[in-house]
Structure formats: C-alpha cells, structure tokens
Amino acid sequence: MQNSLPLHLCHVQKSCAIMNRLHTLLHSIALTALIYYRASILIQSIKNRDTPILPWLLVFASELILSFIWLLNQAYRWRPVSRVVFPERLPEDKELPAIDVFICTVDPEKEPTVDVMNTVISAMALDYPVDKLYVYLSDDGGSSVTLQAMREAWRFAKWWLPFCRTYGIKTRCPKAYFSEEEDDHGDFRSSEFITDKTMVKEKYEVFKRRLMRIRENTSMVISRDHSPVVEVINDKPIGTVREDHAEMPVLVYVSREKRPSHPYHFKAGALNVLLRVSGLISNSPCILVLDCDMYCNDATSARQAMCFHLDSKISPSLAFVQFPQKFYNINATDIYDGQLRSLFKIQWQGFDGLEGPPVSGTGFYMKRMALYGSFTPKDVDIMKLKLSYGISNEFIKSLGRNYKPNVFNGGDLSSQLLKEIELIASCAYENQTKWGEKVGFLYLSVLEDYFTGFNLHCKGWTSVYCDPVRPAFLGTGATNLNDLLVQGTRWVSGLVEVAISRFCPLIYGPFRMSFLESMCYAELAFYPFYCLPIWCLATIPQLCLVNGIPLYPEVSNSFFAIFTFVFLSSHLKHFQEVLLTGGSIQTYIIEQRIWMIKSVTCHFYGTLDAIMKKTGMREASFLPTNKAVDDEQALRYQKGKLDFQASTMFLAPMISLLIINITSLVVGVVRVVTGNSSHDMIIQLFLPFFVITVNYPIIEGMLLRKDKGRILPSVTLLSSVFAIIFLSLGSWVLIY
C-alpha cells in the first residue's frame, strides 16, 4: 500500500501562470507599439534632420535591450510550480543511498572557524543512517587551524549527536540551537533533558574556547604553496564517552595540493578534488554540497531530497535536488535584498516548471554519476578512461557503479591508499584530463555552479527545486554594501563569461534543452547587460532635459499612454510579485533601489572584468565573501541604514548619476516655471524624479548623515566633478 503513495507532489500554480501569460501578452503589445513609435520617429528625423539623432538612438537601443531581457524573463513566468515531499513514505533506511557531504572553506579570517565547524557538525547530525553519511571538509586555505578545529569538532560531536538523537532536536547546528530563546519543540521539561542540555552546553563552551585557543596560537596565513593533506578524523574516545555515544559518520579533512605555478580553479577545483578523494574513500552515489557558512537547519533535508532521487519515474534523468539559499542574518527590512527574493522565490520556481533550476552553489543533493560526464559503465577502455579521469587506477575502479571501497575495516586509511589519495589531490593530477572541462564541476566560469548546472541540463539531465517551509539550510547573506557589490561583481563576471563564450545559452542551449529553459538560462547570463540601458537612461534623458531636447511623446500624443502603460505595467507586476512572496511596499522600493545600484556598479564592473579575462588582460580571481561580523556595521544594518563605507569605485558612479539626475530635475523645473520650455517634457521630468525618490537614502548619506556609514565629502566632491564634466561635455556634444 505504502509503495503506491507518491513520495512527492508537484503543483502547477495555475492561476499565477494564467495571470503571468496575460500580462506578458498585454505588455508585449505595448512594447511593440513603443518600438514602432521609436522606429518611425527615428526614420522621420533622419529624413528631416531636425532633432539630434544620437540621444534618440541611445535611448532606443536601451529600450530594445530592456525589452529583450524582459522577454527572456517571461520564461520564468510561464509555468511556476511548487512541490511537497513525503519523507515518511520513503523505504526503509537500509535501502537509502549513501551520501557524501562536501563542505568548502578557504579563509579562516573571513570564514570564522567556529561557524565552519558548526556547519560540519550540523552535517554530521543529519537525520540519516550514520553508516551512510560521510562528511568531507575541503580546506583551500591549507590552514592547520582548520585541521585542529576539526579534531575538536569531532570530539564535541560525540556529545552533540547522541543528544540530538535522544531528544529529537530539530535545530542541529549547535550555535543556532544554543542561541535560540526557547527549545525548538516538544515537551522538554524532564529533568534528564535539562541535565543533558546543561552538560552539552558546557561541552560546547569548552569546544568554543578550544577553537579560540587554536586560533590564537596558530598562524592563519593562507598558503598557496603546500602539499596535500588528507586526514580521516578518528579520534580515539577520551574520558568518559559511553560506547553508544560513538555512532558517528566518517569525517574527513582534505586540503589539496597548491602550487603558485598551477591554477587552482577556486571552489570548482576544490569540489573536484573532493569528488575524487571521496571516490576512493566512500564513493557514495549521492553528494550534498555546502558552503562553509550554510549549516543544515533541517536535519531531514537528505530524506526530503531522497523523495525525488528514489522516485523511479523521475530519477533516471534527475541530476540534483536544489534547495534555496536562505540566510539567518538578514533582518526584516533586508535593505540590500540579501535574501535574493526574486531569484529564489520567483525565478527558481519558474525554472522548476521546465527542466529544473540551475545548480545554486550550495544546498543541493547531486548524483555522483551526473558529474562524471559521459561515462557509462560500458565504457571500459581503460586508456580512454584515463584520458578523461586521470591516471589513478583506484579512481577508475571507483567509476564502476557499484564499486564500494572497503577502507574502514582497520580504522585509518592504509598507507597505500593514502598515497593514491595524495596523487589525486595533487595539483598536477588534472593536467591533460577532462576534469573541469567535461568532468566534475566546470572551470570556464568563476560561477562554477551556474555553468555546471547549465551543462548538465544541456546533456539532458533535469533538476528539481525543493523549498520547504522550514529552511533546509541557512547561511550568511550580504549585510553591507561593499560585500554585496564585491560579490555581485564576481557573479556578474561569471555570468558574462558564459554569455560571451561559445556556450552562450541562447546559441548553445535551444538545441539541447527546451527553448523556455534556455531562455531562463539566457536571462541569467544577459541580465548583467542591464548596465547599458540603466547607464543610458540615467544620463541621456537628463542631459536632454537640461538642454531642452524632448525624447518622449507629449501628453497630447497618443503614444504617451503607451509609455505610461509600459512603466506602470512593469512596476505593478514587480509589486504584485513582491506581495505574492510575502514582501511589502518597502521591499518593492528596496529592490528597485538595489537593482539600480547593482546595475550601474557591479553589473558594469563585472562585465568589464569578464571581457578583460576573455581578452587575456586579467586573470581570474575569487574574492571570498566575508562571513565575519563587524560590530559597527552590524549595528548600522540593524538600524536599516545603508552602509556607504564602501569602495569609491562603487560609490562614485552611483553618486555621480544621482547628482546628474538632481541637477537635471532642478534645471527642468526651472525651465517649466520660467516658461522657457517649448515642449511638455512630463516623462523626462518624471524620470529623474523617480530615480531621486527611489535613491533618497543616498542623498541622505551625502547630506544629512553624520555617522561612519555616511558618504564622505571627498567622495561626493569627486562624484560632483564627474557629474559636471559629463553635463558640460554632453551638452557640448549635443549642441555640436
């Protein structure tokens, strides 16, 4: 009976889809009219030579780019779905596949050791058969701090895991559990529980103190020149640990070899080493990838994922189950849109209704086989396999579907196996192989997740998106402007790298996946190009306003209604989606603001970075996101104040643009009031007004704030100089 019940259900959001499609239809009719208007006026003015062509062309080009990206966006709206899972219907534990958890860390300064260890411990505490769970930590910093901390984490886990199991604790990340006000569920008043909790809490405090001591006494310098270190953390029981406390998943520390002469391909490189190392140690058919800050918040996520992986109908083509990225440090106002609402609440559901969402870096359960490229068990020519997978015989053996290494009989790894592991963790191992190109996580883009996912979908794999009410994983999101923009620049750079490669989703995708799915991928790859229209629309109409040149229809013109409609329709749609996903009018304004800020800064720099990498002018780099908390910045964040303690490189463009908009609005209003304007320029007046209103906090940061997070007068001055240069040079070009 039980077997006949589905393990999961997929619900198509019908009314939402109908509304979306209707909106798409109406909006595209309006856009067509707008394009018709622009084209016809342009032809006319080329004939008559009565208006300056350049600003018209720029604004028209901007509108075309915006319309194009908008069109791609509609693919997400076509068939949004949501899913529910029934883990209680899963087969018995002995039929569940084993899981290798991969956690990556790189920098003990930016990624506090105690938080990384909390992630490790929460993964060890997953609600899954303990003999089927293996946790690997990749330490790209090669820091002995991390290795020592893992030994401590292991010791603490010996207390923590039994405690969680005995009392069915839901929050299995100790830091989160102990900072919660109340117990997470159930009746936990028994004296036994209280004694145990006090005892475990005491152990946790000791654990933290030990980590602190390790950090004080050990160098935290990240080494780019070191041999591989692989260690199975397997401390013999100390003190009074009872025998039944010892049921622990295997925990492995991996620090791959690094040499300055070898590219190391950042996180993708680290994950590929983990794939190989784990292949020799546990070779589990399923892999969970986690960033070091993403702790497991729901211990049942593995079982939820298995509801899809064990469904014989979808499983053969299912590569991975993706959970959303959610963050525990984002507050209610979320002034930086750190939760990435649109991505994880709208776009990923849209993807899910097609062939599935992209790999999202962290929080996904992936089939190992999916990452092994075109390998099929029939492929038995060893030489050919070695060309793809490298020279390790042991690793080639592990490719066999049912190969189960038997390394744990004696406890530690044998010296022979350790040698082989060191070979596959060496930096030269991938030379002349297909690793990073066809096998494993791919290296073409710094956004390894996006590109790897895209390739999987190109090969016919599918994915599903699982977004349960209780977040499966929780990490740290950006809570200050600089971090947000640095991270955004890296993402954009990675996306544009794909957009301008031969893998451009619109060219490479449509023949390999459904057209709608490739549109979604293309939208992600192309959205950085928002920087072009946003730069144009933030300057050209304003410049023309100052010079009294109209670019938009007058109120009496019937096309005025078209422009108004396009503006209102896109904003109302955005607003509707914000409301639908639990946001407010404030969320809507914040998202508009952050979109503008990102478009003129990180979209621009990221695009530039990608082009420079492509032309060989720059090397790829990966600046990890800061996960450590700065108290002062945290306080400003809590107060909902934008933090302008950011690089001038980011501040100057947005402030310059704002000053241009303020100037043009003032001049424009003066022109109207003094009757100096021969046309009505309602739209051109509205544009800077809108920009200024949405970005009011920046003005506040320039003029009113006195705290450390304000905009420094020197930056304002510099930006004013840029604005003045632009306005005078621009006016001169226009008149000329």
Ligand SMILES: O=c1ccn([C@@H]2O[C@H](COP(=O)(O)OP(=O)(O)O[C@H]3O[C@H](CO)[C@@H](O)[C@H](O)[C@H]3O)[C@@H](O)[C@H]2O)c(=O)[nH]1
């Ligand atoms: O050389 C490196 C650089 C980074 N990392 C790890 O990669 C993870 C992600 O790095 P982070 O600095 O947190 O970058 P984010 O921009 O916050 O990460 C997002 O974007 C990445 C792609 O740029 C994805 O890989 C991540 O999963 C996704 O959360 C972290 O655990 C790092 O420790 C490495 O292991 N080696």
Ligand SMILES: [Mn+2]
């Ligand atoms: Mn991160």
